[in-house]
Amino acid sequence: LHSGTNVKNLISSSNWKLSGDGFSFMTENNRYKISLGAFDINNADASMRIKKFTVKPMFTEAAFSKSLNQQEDLYNLEFNNIELHDIDTRLLISKQRLIAAITSLQPVVKIYRDRTIAEDLSSKVGKYPHQVLQHIKFPFSVKKLNIKNGMVSYAEKAAVSKQTGRVFFKNINGTVSNVTNMSDLINKNNLLLLEVSGSFMGVSQVHTVWKLPLNSSNGTFDVSGTAGGFNATSLNQLIEPLGMASIKTGYVNKLDFALTGTDLDAKGSATILYNDLKIEILRADTADTKKKNFQSLLANALMKNSNPQNGVTRSGEISYERDITKSFFNLLWKSIYSAVKKTVQKL
Numbered sequence: 001l002h003s004g005t006n007v008k009n010l011i012s013s014s015n016w017k018l019s020g021d022g023f024s025f026m027t028e029n030n031r032y033k034i035s036l037g038a039f040d041i042n043n044a045d046a047s048m049r050i051k052k053f054t055v056k057p058m059f060t061e062a063a064f065s066k067s068l069n070q071q072e073d074l075y076n077l078e079f080n081n082i083e084l085h086d087i088d089t090r091l092l093i094s095k096q097r098l099i100a101a102i103t104s105l106q107p108v109v110k111i112y113r114d115r116t117i118a119e120d121l122s123s124k125v126g127k128y129p130h131q132v133l134q135h136i137k138f139p140f141s142v143k144k145l146n147i148k149n150g151m152v153s154y155a156e157k158a159a160v161s162k163q164t165g166r167v168f169f170k171n172i173n174g175t176v177s178n179v180t181n182m183s184d185l186i187n188k189n190n191l192l193l194l195e196v197s198g199s200f201m202g203v204s205q206v207h208t209v210w211k212l213p214l215n216s217s218n219g220t221f222d223v224s225g226t227a228g229g230f231n232a233t234s235l236n237q238l239i240e241p242l243g244m245a246s247i248k249t250g251y252v253n254k255l256d257f258a259l260t261g262t263d264l265d266a267k268g269s270a271t272i273l274y275n276d277l278k279i280e281i282l283r284a285d286t287a288d289t290k291k292k293n294f295q296s297l298l299a300n301a302l303m304k305n306s307n308p309q310n311g312v313t314r315s316g317e318i319s320y321e322r323d324i325t326k327s328f329f330n331l332l333w334k335s336i337y338s339a340v341k342k343t344v345q346k347l
Helices: 007-013 061-066 089-094 129-135 232-243 289-301 328-344
Strands: 017-020 023-026 032-036 039-042 047-057 074-085 098-114 140-157 164-180 191-200 204-213 221-227 245-261 265-281 316-321
Touching: 061 098, 061 140, 089 098, 129 204, 140 191, 164 232, 232 245, 245 328, 265 328, 316 328
Parallel strands: 098 140
Antiparallel strands: 017 039, 023 032, 032 047, 039 047, 047 074, 074 098, 140 164, 164 191, 191 204, 204 221, 221 245, 245 265, 265 316
């Protein structure tokens, strides 16, 4: 102390280790409990390890829906085995800026939405993932984030069928490069790059590449992907409650898509290769079997049951205008679906 050393300098230059059992707290609206599990920070090797970080809802899905006046997502988040390496502890302590070279974690993300409730018609412009990243007040930078054996699930209760459909990806592995909200680093490299693979619904392997500029003024993005072969009937757990249709036969050999977009639209193309596709229309408003059979017959008559057909491979162009009251992922899904629909329909 007599030599002029202060506490911050002492902490920054010493080989110390800080550990704890973790802590938890409630969000301001009491909807979620946020918990940080056991952790340790080791200044000697510039590392940080956190056993678990969770955001857990205090409601069941049904109870959450009853509490709402308009639609809202219910989140259940869990990030396990978090490791950060090459941390600049001096910056973390003196300027509250987190900079790490390599991070790894296992994410488990579950989202639920009840479409039977009145829609939230407020604008979602400016709320793409790479835009939201810039609004986080705590400055941080991770050069490379490794995703290990993650899972993402989205469930939706349909307005018509009143049933819940679920889509999920498991065994997710990949990397995210240049994750930051620090303007000085963004000026040097403005591209967040995500490359990830996983199992879609447990039936198909999917690989995607996401290019998200961090300093875009209009939400620019570039997303591409491919999915391997699977039996189309395995999608009925999603299509029947949400699309009021059932796939009776069919096999999807491959799906490729590539699209670019902004806050307001998406453009690109998608190619789906399939064969022997037949569907059945489901109606919640009638028990008339003849009427259902006629509608199913008509739907199949207006549909091309294979691609390629007669030696010609069809692709669907994407030119989709965004509903600004819907999310980024809704735009991606609707854009790809619009191209698939063009490929399948005769008219």
